[in-house]
Amino acid sequence: QVQLVESGGGVVQPGGSLRLSCAASGFTFSSYTMHWVRQAPGKGLEWLALIRSDGSNKYYADSVKGRFTISRDNSENTLYLQMNSLRAEDTAVFYCAKLVGVTTPFSYWGQGTLVTVSS
Amino acid sequence: EVVLTQSPDTLSLSPGERATLSCRASQSVSSNYLAWYQQKPGQAPRLLIYRTSSRATGIPDRFSGSGSGTDFTLTISRLEPEDFAVYYCQQYGSSPPVFTFGPGTKVDIK
Numbered sequence: 001q002v003q004l005v006e007s008g009g010g011v012v013q014p015g016g017s018l019r020l021s022c023a024a025s026g027f028t029f030s031s032y033t034m035h036w037v038r039q040a041p042g043k044g045l046e047w048l049a050l051i052r053s054d055g056s057n058k059y060y061a062d063s064v065k066g067r068f069t070i071s072r073d074n075s076e077n078t079l080y081l082q083m084n085s086l087r088a089e090d091t092a093v094f095y096c097a098k099l100v101g102v103t104t105p106f107s108y109w110g111q112g113t114l115v116t117v118s119s
Numbered sequence: 120e121v122v123l124t125q126s127p128d129t130l131s132l133s134p135g136e137r138a139t140l141s142c143r144a145s146q147s148v149s150s151n152y153l154a155w156y157q158q159k160p161g162q163a164p165r166l167l168i169y170r171t172s173s174r175a176t177g178i179p180d181r182f183s184g185s186g187s188g189t190d191f192t193l194t195i196s197r198l199e200p201e202d203f204a205v206y207y208c209q210q211y212g213s214s215p216p217v218f219t220f221g222p223g224t225k226v227d228i229k
C-alpha cells in the first residue's frame with residue numbers, strides 16, 4: 001500500500017536549520033510531482049512547495065521562498081525539505097504529499113512530522 | 120495569486136442533516152481545478168472532490184461538489200457521524216503552479 005513517512009522534525013532554535021525527509025513506497029514516486037504542506041497548531045493547511053517528477057522545476061509559497069528548499073532523490077524514493085532561518089511562526093506539522101493534479105485525480109499524504117521553533 | 124475564502128467558519132448540524140459549504144476565489148479558478156479535502160483531528164487530510172465535482176475513489180455519493188469560476192460548493196446530503204470534521208477547498212492547475220488552500224470550515228455536532 002501507499003506510504004509516505006516523514007522524519008526529521010524536532011525542536012530547533014530560531015534562526016536554525018532543519019532537514020525533513022519523506023520516504024515513499026507503494027507507488028511510482030518518480031512519476032509524480034510532490035509537495036510539502038504544513039499546519040500550524042490549531043490552524044489550517046498551508047501549501048509550501050512543489051517539485052516536478054524529475055526535479056526540473058520547483059515552486060514555493062512566498063512565506064518560505066528563499067528560506068526553504070525542496071528536493072528529491074528518485075533513486076531513493078525520498079523527498080526532502082531543507083529549512084533555514086527558522087522562525088517561531090514556522091512551528092507546525094509538516095506533511096509530505098502527492099496532491100491532486102490536472103492529470104492525476106488522487107492524493108497521498110504522510111502522517112506529518114512536528115517542527116517546533118523555540119528557544 | 121488566487122486567495123480562497125470559505126464560509127461559514129463553523130457549521131453546527133445534527134446527523135442526518137444537509138451540510139452546504141462555500142468556497143469563494145478572489146479570481147476565476149483555472150479550468151475549475153478546485154478540490155475539497157476532509158481532515159479529522161490528528162489525521163492527515165483526505166481528498167474528497169477534484170475538479171469541482173468529481174468524487175475521489177472510495178468517497179460516498181452523499182458528498183457532492185458544484186460551482187464554477189469563483190464560487191464553489193461542497194454539499195453533504197445527509198451527515199453521518201464520521202463526517203464531522205474540517206473541510207478545506209484548494210485550487211490547483213494555475214500557472215505558475217500555486218496550490219492555495221482555503222481557511223477551512225469546521226462541521227461540528229449540534
